Amino acid sequence: MSDVRTKPSDRTSTTAIARRMLDQYHFSILKDMVGLLMVPVNTTRKQDYVRALAEVLFTPAAVEKGLSLLSERERKALTLLQNVEDRLETGRLQSLLLRQGLVEPESKKKYRYHVPYSSIIFTRADQRTSFGAVLGRLMAVGLVCGTGIVTLDYSNRTKVYYDNVQSLYIPDPVRSLLPEPPPLQPEVYRVEDLTHVDESSARAFQRDLYFYWSTARANPLTLTKQGRLYKRDLHLVNEALLHPQDLGEKGEPDHPRLIFLRLLLTGLGMLEQDDSQIRAVRDPRFFAQRPASRIRQTFECWRDGSFWNEALSISHVTIAGAGSRVDPAPAGIARARARVLDHIAKLQQKRAQPEQWTLVQHLVGEVRLTDYDFVFPRNYRPRTSHYYQAYERYTPRFTPYISYGNEMGWSFSPPFQDEEEGWESVEAWFIRAILLEPLYWMGLADIGYAEGNALAYRLTPVGAWVLGVGPEVDIPDTEGRVVVQPNFELFALDPISDLTLSRLDEFAERTRAERAIKYEITRTSVFRAQRHGWTADSIIDALRKMSDTPLPQNVVRTLHEWQELHERITIRRGAALLQAVDGDLLDRLVEDSSIRPHLATRPGETVAVISSRLGETEELVLALQAMGYPPARTRSPRDTARPSFTIDKAGQLHFSIALPSIYLYEQLALFTGQDEQGRYWLTQSAIQRALEQGMSVNDILSMLQTLHLGPLPRWVEIKVRAWGHYYGSAALETVALVQIRDSETLRELLSEPEIGEILHVFAPDENKVLAVVDTEHLNALSELFAERGITLQDKLD
Template identity: 40%
Template sequence: MMTSETPRQLLEAYNYHALLDIARFNRIPMENKSGKRLYKRELVRELEKRLFTKKHVREALEQLSPVERKVLDVLLLRGGRANTTAFQRLLVGHGIVSPTRGKMDPWNPSATDFDSVVARLTLHGLVFSAEGPISDLGYTRTVLKRSLKPGPSLYIPPTIRKHLPSPDPELLQRPARVSRIQSASARTLQRDLYLYWSYVRDHRVQVTLKGEVYKRALRELANSLLTPIKLEKKQGERDVPYLLFLRRLLMSLNLLTLRGRKDLIANDASHFLAADPAQRVRRSFEAWLDGDFWNELYDQPLPHVSITTGGGALPYPTPKPIVEARRQVVRFLQKLSKPSAQDWVALSNLIEAIRVEAYEFLLPRNYRARSSSYYYSYYYYGPLYKTPYAAHRNPLGWTFQGVTSEEEGWDLVEAPFIANVITGPLHWLGLVDLGYGDAGQDPVAYRLTPLGAWLLGLGPPVEIPTEKQGRIIVQPNFQILAMDPVSDQTLATLDIFADRISAERAIEYRMSRESVYRGQQQGWSAQRIIAYLEEVSGGKLPQNVVVSLQEWQALHERITLYRRVVLVHAQDPEVLDRLSRHPNLTKLLHHRPAPTAALVHPRQVDALIKALGTAGVLPVVTRQAGKEENCLVADEEGNLRLVHRTPSIYLARRLDRFAERVDDHHYRITPDSVQKALEQGLDAPAILQELSVLHQGPLPFRLTVRVKAWAHHYGDAALQSLTLLQLRDQAALQELLQDPEVGPFLRRFNPPPERALALVTQDDLETLRRLLTERGMALSDTLLS
């Protein structure tokens, strides 16, 4: 919209007949002293000299009808500029003007249709078209000279605006009637960020090839939040945008990382958790506002529109036009917000303001794709072709299915986008409360929270309750209660040596010998735990808790590690008891840490072997770990049988990584044991390689299939029908590809190697589907992106 024109440039952009009408309306001479009609440049100079003065503006205001004055005031409230279509809709919607259905009549003072009223304001020299009408023939666009008929956009030149009085700011503001409030909570989001991060820290969480958290882990994650979310079995991450937003925000803040495009890893979060609460909210807000991890068009579905991104930019990282549109919505939010955070603003007022003042804030209306191939698409003949909602008409390269006209498109795309910004991230971040009407399920109004007003520069800094106002209570039964407000850094510390039982407003922990041992492994001695709990609770701990912690510490320190020793392992205690009574073995086997085991100094190994020989025993000697081979037999179900009467202790350690112990001579491979192996860094090939070394002979084929399925070795896949066209030769194919009518329907079938595509005959489809399902693969009916 050209609003930087000088008065002369503005007038020169109008056609000669329109200038004559303006001069005639204002009784400005149109002829020179010789009686000849002024040339256009002479007429422009005369109009410039007379129209753009304080005197003329005041005289014009006095001549305006009530309808004309109200239209002028509304335009002033919209910043003095507006999209014509949106401006007309606004005025008609409020009953100020009627829609223009026939030919306009600006010379008739009683004509109250939109075109006639705006044209009269142009005749008065107050409102002008910011650009001329556009002749669009599809293959060419021409901007015509401006006329009295309103152009695509309207504006009041600055030289006129400075002489106009300020209108009533409440003009056209629809009152917000709120009967139900959904309050925002920055504390909830920040606590959920911590709970999500801590879950990933303590569990293995993976994402699919589509980049979504697996549903089983997602259900557990959702249930671990401050307010647990109950997910249906079929619901995924994209069905609950809030869960997706939490993960993407954590990744944007560098608190989570995706390793190998598969595993979510929790990074060190101490710097973030220890930050001032208000600054954490600010960092989260800025990460969203300027970030490219969230897409309000794609991640929060549009109710009546489906988006096709093929042929254009992918939805991630979020394209720059969407990020800038998001910022534009926030700027209008600042502009329209009431002085008090307690005042509600109708969501429709925000949408109307953006529609009128920044109609093209999301999709420009004069965009043309660089590639001419778009012009031969299906939409050449469809209703979308000449709208910005077709792929070749917007910089995103996206098609918005369900839109049939440009005016309808704004209601179906831009308006929901604005609502998504308000009801999604801004509400989740704790910056806006939502207001609902009597019966509607959608919000009708919003208001800034004190924290939102501060972040947008509209209110004073907010004092967020600190940990000093919360409480940590240690009970004699080893229960620890963290009563809000308590910092997430404190919760992260409690996680080290206590088990979290619940994550409600009063977060419950419980200490046990096992949880304290976990803390001791990380350098938290009993004395350190006691000192910390007394510091955060502000008092002495129950005596029995102190005594138990000190006893657990003594037990921990009582454990002794022997390095470079030899272990003698017997099948049962009786065997070792009998050998210990042998005169040549008594001194060698005197140190028995367990009934079936004895420790021997490495220098005594040769003497021990010789003494065992004199006692009639030939021992199996393992001098190095990892040399166990041909020591078990497996069946197709995953049952493992150890073949030696006294299995090697090294073998038990190796099997414990991927199998469950049944007894001393039997193990079993199960889905849970394979999952445990995956969490320890093993994968299906590593498990099968280990089994092949230990197994006598080849592994059962069905067992290898099961292990790969349980490990999700092949990932997910897609089976989609494909139609192939075979031609005479490459020359015929090349010629048809260049055909303007046939070409758009053809693509070469030469997929890149990374797409990993294979052809399947229709007859084999169901058999293949069954076999792939047996191998643990989830099959979708659309190709993976």
């Protein structure tokens, strides 16, 4: 069916609109209209009725006449339709009228589908209390137009009739002539009627964003296979926030605000996920922005993003197919969220005083009335043989709360009995979730409670601003002031920017996060900063810019001392070293004019660092060869995996060259000991240490066999296995074996009580490994076992 809603430019076009509307109607409706509006028609042809009514409808006189024929309840129903900008599904209108008490629930016993509609439409006003009567009257007086046809089991009509009309609207020509409806004013709630108010703070939320990010910067966070933070990292993050939550034994899924912070930071580009780890972007631009810009950017990231799914906050229903908190939300969720925010903004614009409270239920009612399908589009197809129950009855076949009934493929449980229950359980709570979670968390709305229930909300000034219904809020944009104490404590006093805090976190330990944030400068925190390029001078310069008083001299002096200590040890990655057999040789090399230019520093008596300039090492090798000192070169640990030493009976290692590679020393340090003279020994304590660090006896033997010059002596293998308790323990027990002629004889002997008590069949447990030894060899076996570290017990297990 075509929609006849167009703007008329003159009476001719208005008549054409009316004619198209009337052509869609069943002839019976036209007869009712003629009777109510008293339009003279002298024929019985439908076209004559259409022509006569089209000349009358949508005129000031017809609208005035139609209004005069309405009861008070029918006028209120008309006003409700006036407040709806678009068409309204017939079933939706019935639900709204029932909710507001404008119609009475239909009774199957009272009406039947075969009762003539004129008998309902033409009854007295006090009798027109059913939805069918109100709907019929509004259509029959020409003020409300019906369009679209739904399928009925008991009828095959192809024209719009009272019982099969799909949706309703007020034609534009009529709307322009109707009196303006009274505006829907939000119900104002007084703060004194609330028992508890949760005031939100955008500033506190921004600070928590910073604290979360700074925690991840200092300690990368680890995710489980399900994409959740491990509990230890969750507690670490939680303790860093302004107001830590009581986590108990629950994990991240049970603390939605902490998940929201993490996903929002990721959406803002301040956190990055690398496989199973969450890392902070080192220097995000976000913290350098003005506070107001950061708040708006945070709001827009949530409003337009897919990282958050408010439907998962509906705790009393289970949604199959919706995924988890860390899964992206479908596009429909972001659209629904934006539409709810539009309704919040429109209600705010209607307020006489912006700081007034709005009932949560009023917002829910506004969305229910004007934007019912904001989450799930409905497909109304009533299937019943009783008209007056047609839009009341709810059938699972057409429910949007099952996977094939919505574009997201979600199924809700427990199943809902009717449309009203479904909407109140899902859409109404979706709206509440937006208010009680993101808007409240981000400091954009305060929540008022009465008897433990969230009853009302109030946009904060910054909340009204980001929604476009309030002026921009003046938020102080200063770096703040830092007080430096002689005991190395720092106090960052509010208002202070997160950019300043990020600098402090580089070289100081944060110990308390309240209105005055407390830090402590420690040698460890300064060392951490030095690793990222800070020096004592740059730290002192930063503190002087943050503080309006001179720095304590002991703090300045100590920072310089720590800098000197730091510079004593320098880590050079990938550096080339020159080792000499003794200090005298290296002295001679350093003094030589052909060698000295190739060396950078001399950190030890026998070690020098080769210059990192390209080709320097090759030139040094040529210079050493020219002096008669051809060097042994080792480029990687793999180069040392060759025979390099022998082991004497005492366990000392003797190297084949005077100066082994440091890589060889590194490998030997795993399972050998070193004395004060620098000699290496194979000892029981060194073997035990290697086993404790994860090596096995076979690992040690494999390395010894690779590095030993010639075959590894048998006694070394025996010692290593003994020290490593490779063979475990054993048990020795003396028994006497009796040999019987055959098994049959043994069975007969065992059957005799006197023999059966003292003679037993020798049948060892299959789980026990037993061996036989002659008694004359027992002492020798004990000595051999002891040599191999096997302890002999005197009783079998």
